[in-house]
Amino acid sequence: MDFTIISKETVLLNPLQDMQRRRVASEIRLDPLTGRSSRICHFMKLQWEKPDFAQLADRTAAGCPFCPERVTAITPCFPPEILPEGRLVSEDRVLFPNLAPYEALSAVAVMGAEHFIPMTRLAPERIAASFDLCLTFFRALQRANHPESVYHMINWNYMPPSGSSIIHPHLQVFAGSFAPNLMRLELSAAHAYRESHGSNYWDDLVAAERSAGGRYLGRIGRTSWLSAFAPMGIAGDLVAVVDDIHCTLELTPDDLANLALGLTRAMAAYDDMGIFSFNMNFFTGAAGDDHYRLHLVFSPRAYFNQALGTPDVGALQQLYREGVCMAFPEEINQRLKPRFSAER
Numbered sequence: 001m002d003f004t005i006i007s008k009e010t011v012l013l014n015p016l017q018d019m020q021r022r023r024v025a026s027e028i029r030l031d032p033l034t035g036r037s038s039r040i041c042h043f044m045k046l047q048w049e050k051p052d053f054a055q056l057a058d059r060t061a062a063g064c065p066f067c068p069e070r071v072t073a074i075t076p077c078f079p080p081e082i083l084p085e086g087r088l089v090s091e092d093r094v095l096f097p098n099l100a101p102y103e104a105l106s107a108v109a110v111m112g113a114e115h116f117i118p119m120t121r122l123a124p125e126r127i128a129a130s131f132d133l134c135l136t137f138f139r140a141l142q143r144a145n146h147p148e149s150v151y152h153m154i155n156w157n158y159m160p161p162s163g164s165s166i167i168h169p170h171l172q173v174f175a176g177s178f179a180p181n182l183m184r185l186e187l188s189a190a191h192a193y194r195e196s197h198g199s200n201y202w203d204d205l206v207a208a209e210r211s212a213g214g215r216y217l218g219r220i221g222r223t224s225w226l227s228a229f230a231p232m233g234i235a236g237d238l239v240a241v242v243d244d245i246h247c248t249l250e251l252t253p254d255d256l257a258n259l260a261l262g263l264t265r266a267m268a269a270y271d272d273m274g275i276f277s278f279n280m281n282f283f284t285g286a287a288g289d290d291h292y293r294l295h296l297v298f299s300p301r302a303y304f305n306q307a308l309g310t311p312d313v314g315a316l317q318q319l320y321r322e323g324v325c326m327a328f329p330e331e332i333n334q335r336l337k338p339r340f341s342a343e344r
C-alpha cells in the first residue's frame, strides 16, 4: 500500500531574528485509495477555547423545532407508502422527513429530548440507539421496495462549527441510488483496487496500519479505529472500519454499540483540545458491493477564529477540495491513543 508523501520546504527571512533564514516544512499527502490530496501545513497548536455553552443553549431553546413540546407538532410525516407510521418514535428519539430534503428519501433523527448535550455527555447508548432508529427507517424502505433505497447514509453535524444550525442533537438520515462525490470515488477506486490486488482495500489498510502503528488507534469488537493518513479536517480525521460488511444494513446491534463507544472516545480526546464540534458520515456500499467495507469518518471541526466566527474551511478546501490539516496525523494520534488503549 502506497502512503505517498511529497515533502515541501518554504524559506523565509525572519524579521524577528535579523532576517535569518527560516525553513518551514510542509507535506502533501495522497490518500492511498483515491489519490485525493491533503496538505499538512499551517502548523498550529491544536488548542481552542470553548464558548459559553449555557448561554448558547438558553438562547436557542425557545422555538427549537426538535424540543419535545414542538417536535411532533411541527415536523412532517412520511406518506403511508414509505412509512405507514408517519414518524418513527423510540423512547425520546424521533425520526421524521427532512423539510429541506437532500435526497428523495431524506429524514432527520432527533437523538433525544434534551436540547443541548455537551459532546462529552453524549452517551454511547444514546448514539447507538439513534443509529438503530435510522436503521429501522432504512429497513422500512427496503420492505417498501423503494427504488432509491440503495445507499443508506447517516450524517452528523454536531454544533455550529460543523455546519449545524440547530443545537439540539440530531442526525441527517438519507437513502439514494446516487452516491455522494467522495463515496462514489471510493466505490470505483475500491473496485479497481480489488481487480488489481485481489483483496479488499480496507482489509489491507487496517492490516497495514495495525502493523505500522503510528496511525492505529485500536479495536472495539470488529471495528478498527485509525487516524486518516490524508485527513480533510484541520485537526485530523478518524476512520472506523467494520470487518466483513459492505453496507449500513449489515450492521449488528453490537457494531452500533462499538461504533458509538469509539465515537465517544474520539469526542473525549478532542474535547481535551477544546474542540466541541464535529462531522461524522457513514460511508457505505450498496448490497453486494463486496469490494467495499462499511466505514465511518469522524472529522473534528472548529472555528479558525472564534471571535470572528471564521470557519475552518477556506478556498483551498471549498473550491479545490484539498484537505488541510494543521498538525501531523501521527502526532494527533499520540494524543488520541490513550483514550483507545483499553481496547487494544
Ligand SMILES: [Zn+2]
Pocket (backbone or CB within 6 Å): 061, 064, 065, 066, 067, 068, 114, 115, 116, 168
Ligand atoms: Zn431543542
